[in-house]
Amino acid sequence: MTGSYSAQGCQDYQVDLYLRQAWVDMRLNHANLTEPLDLNDPNLVKALWKPEVYFPNAKHAEFQFVTVPNVLVRINPMGEILYMLRLKLVFACMMELSKFPLDSQVCTMEIASFSKTMKELNLSWKNDDPIKMYKNMRMPQFEMEQIVPTTCQESFQIGNYSCLVAEFHMRRAIGFHLVQSYLPTILIVVISWVSFWMDVDSVPGRTTLGVTTLLTVSSKSSGYNY
Template sequence: MFRYTDYQVDLYLRQEWVDERLRHQNITKPLDLNDPNLVKAIWKPEVYFPNAKLAEFQFVTVPNVLVRINPNGHILYMLRLKLTFACMMELSRFPLDVQVCTMEIGSFSKTTQELNLSWKHGDPIKIYRGLKMPQFNIIANETDRCHEDFQIGNYSCLRALITLERNIGFHLVQSYLPSILIVVISWMGFWMDTDSVPARTCLGVTTLLTVSNQASVSKWIVDMSYACLAVP
C-alpha cells in the first residue's frame, strides 16, 4: 500500500563557490551584501528543487538573503526558503513503518560542463536539535549525488534522504486505546434488559457516531502532522 503525502520544510540553503573576478586587494575583510539589488549583480548558481511542489521565499521582516564575499574570492550565498515536497510512503507495516523522504537540488540551466554540484564535507545537513513531530522521529539523514539526463544535456543534482520512524506511542493514545474503550463500552448492551429498547439503541448509535468521528479526526491529525517537518 503506497500513498503520496506532502510535507513542508523550512530551511536555510547555503551555497559556496569561488569567483576569481571578485578577488580584489582592496577587500581586506569579509564583505556582507544583503541588498537584493547588489545580490543580483553577481554571478550565482541557478539551482532549483526538482521534486518540490510549492516554494516560498521568506520576506519577513526583510528579504532573507545574504551574500558574503571574502578577500580570496570565496562567496557564501545563503537564503531562507519554505518548500513543500511529496513523499511516497509504503504503509504495509503501519504503524510500525519506517519511511524515507527525499529532497533534490539540481542545476536548472547549466549542464555538467559548466556547473557541478557537491555536498559540503563534514555535516552538510544540520537539523534543528529541538525538532519534534507528533507521529515521526528523525533517525537518520544521508546525502547522495545524482544526474539528470535530458535531450539538451546532462545536469548535476544532489539528493538528501531523511529517514523517519513512526512513533507508536502516538497511535496507541490517539487510536488504539480509544478504540478499545469504545468496544468495551458497546458490550454493555449485552447486560441490558431486553425491554430497554431506547437505552440499547442509544448505546449502539453513540458507539457508531464515536467511531466515525474518531476516524475523521485521526485522518485530520495525520494530514496535519506531515506538515511539521523543519530543517533549518
C-alpha cells in the first residue's frame, strides 16, 4: 500500500515596482510636438485616457507619494504615450512545502483589465525584456531562477478580459537553512549524547538533559519560517 500527501501553505510576498504602460493615442498626434513632453502635474495626468488595469491576486497596494506623487506621463511624437507608476504591493503565493527545505516555488503576479473587455483593450508584454529585476536584489531564503512572462484571459458574464501573468520561479537557498536549522539541530542532538557518558545513578542530570534537548528541538521546529 502506497500513499502520497501534499503540504501547501499560502504565503505573502511584497514587491516595490515600477509599472510602465505604453500605448498610442492618435488624438495626441500633433504636428508641433517634435520632442517628448513630460507631464508631472496630477491634474493633467487625470485628464488623459489611461488603461484601467488592476492586480487580481494582490492583497494590499499602496501608491508612493514620497517625496512627490511617483507618476510620470510622457507624450512622444506620433501620439505614443508612456505612463509610469511606482507601487508597493503585497501578493499571495500558494507554496508546495512537501519537499521543504529542498523545494522550488512558483509565485505569480497578475495584471488584468478592470472594465474594458478584449474588444476594447488587449494587454501584451513588451517584446524585449518586459520584466527587469533590480540587479543587486538578494533574498535570504530564495534564489531567483527565472521569470516567465505569459498571458491569460479572464471570463466573466459580461465578457472576456485580457490579463498578463509574471511567473517567478524560485529555488530555496539551502545555505540559509544549513545555518539556521540543520547546524543547530545537529549540535543539539550531539549534546544529548552526553547523557550516555553520565553516571547511571545520575538520574536528575540525565532527565534534565533529555527534557532540555526535547524542548529545544520542539521550540526550534515551531519557529521555522516557510
